[in-house]
Amino acid sequence: MLESAIKFKKAFACLLMKDSTCYKELRKIGGGPSEDDWKRVGTLLPFLNIFYDATLRLSGSRYVTCNSYVHEIHGTSFMIKSNLEDEDEGLRNMAKQMKSKYEKYYGNVENINVLVFVAVILDPRRKMSYVEWMVKDNYEANKAILLISKIKLVLEGLFDSYASFTSQPKRTQASTSTSTSTSTSTTSTFTQDVYRNRGERENVDVEELMTSKFQRDTGCMETSESKSELGKNLQEDKEAKNPNFDILTWWKDQQKRYPILHKMAKDVLAIPVSTVASE
Numbered sequence: 001m002l003e004s005a006i007k008f009k010k011a012f013a014c015l016l017m018k019d020s021t022c023y024k025e026l027r028k029i030g031g032g033p034s035e036d037d038w039k040r041v042g043t044l045l046p047f048l049n050i051f052y053d054a055t056l057r058l059s060g061s062r063y064v065t066c067n068s069y070v071h072e073i074h075g076t077s078f079m080i081k082s083n084l085e086d087e088d089e090g091l092r093n094m095a096k097q098m099k100s101k102y103e104k105y106y107g108n109v110e111n112i113n114v115l116v117f118v119a120v121i122l123d124p125r126r127k128m129s130y131v132e133w134m135v136k137d138n139y140e141a142n143k144a145i146l147l148i149s150k151i152k153l154v155l156e157g158l159f160d161s162y163a164s165f166t167s168q169p170k171r172t173q174a175s176t177s178t179s180t181s182t183s184t185s186t187t188s189t190f191t192q193d194v195y196r197n198r199g200e201r202e203n204v205d206v207e208e209l210m211t212s213k214f215q216r217d218t219g220c221m222e223t224s225e226s227k228s229e230l231g232k233n234l235q236e237d238k239e240a241k242n243p244n245f246d247i248l249t250w251w252k253d254q255q256k257r258y259p260i261l262h263k264m265a266k267d268v269l270a271i272p273v274s275t276v277a278s279e
Contacts, residue, residue, distance in 0.1 A: 002041050002048070009038055043088050047095075050079050058273045064247055065273040066119040067126075074138050077102055109139065109147040115268065117151045118158065122265045124239040124250055128152075159230045162264045229258045 005012075015022050016032045026032045033041075054072040058065050080102060083095040106112065117135075120126050131151060136144045239245065247269065255262045 002045055005033075006038065006041050006045070009033075040088070040090060043091055044094075047079065047083060047091060050076055061272065064269050066116065066269055066271045067123040067247065069116045069273045070120050070131075070134065071126075073106065074134055077106070077138060109143045109150070112147065114147070114151045114154045115271070118155050119268050119271070121151075121155060121234075122251075122261070122268055123247060125241055125245065127238055128234050156230070158264060158268075159228075159260065163228075163260050166260050166263065229261050233258055233261055 012033055016026065023032075054076055057068060058072060080095050080098045083091055084099065086092050086095065117131050120131050120134075121128050132148055135147050135151075138144075139147060239250070251262055251265045251269070
């Protein structure tokens with residue numbers, strides 16, 4: 001309403017001069033809009049637009065909203081805080097009231113549904129690093145540490161739950177086991193041969209020797225197979241920001257690479273932020 005009214009500022013002034021009936025009606029409520037009123041409308045519009053746009057985006061029913069919820073909520077929190085010291089007294093008072101309302105619903109990290117953060121982590125454009133930054137930017141150090149720990153715990157627990165219901169092909173498990181044992185056996189044999197034949201310099205491959213020694217000493221086989229889907233996904237680079245990016249299509253294309261995460265993302269991202277009108 002304010003956005004529409006400010007476009008007709010001159011029309012309101014003309015109406016007061018040319019329409020006596022309108023003038024009489026407006027006098028009942030203190031007269032028409034003054035110059036200070038119009039100035040305040042111009043001040044409030046950018047601030048109120050943030051909430052209006054967020055309401056429209058989160059009320060959508062034909063696209064994913066779960067991964068946008070935290071982003072929108074904490075974005076509005078940042079805008080509220082930035083207006084607490086504004087020159088306009090009316091805007092300052094509005095920001096203070098909004099901040100108290102925000103603290104009521106989002107100030108206590110114990111009452112936050114961390115699944116909305118999991119949805120952000122499953123967004124390939126954001127992932128865990130974005131969530132950690134956002135939490136630290138919005139909460140005190142102690143609260144931030146607690147919330148991040150809860151998020152990681154829920155994320156890993158959810159992944160383990162989906163992994164337990166996803167049966168792995170026995171042939172793959174057997175081949176992996178055989179490959180690991182063969183590699184270990186080869187490493188051991190190679191190391192023994194190297195140390196036994198130090199004089200035969202042509203038989204020594206330094207790179208292979210160091211790799212074998214590292215694996216023998218640490219018991220770590222640094223192969224992609226040894227990492228979980230979750231770990232590999234979080235370590236990969238983020239997807240570039242694109243206004244036409246379709247998160248559901250992206251996860252559909254990743255089904256073979258991340259079969260467990262694919263099922264998990266399909267369920268989590270299907271959760272609507274709201275099932276009722278958000279006004």
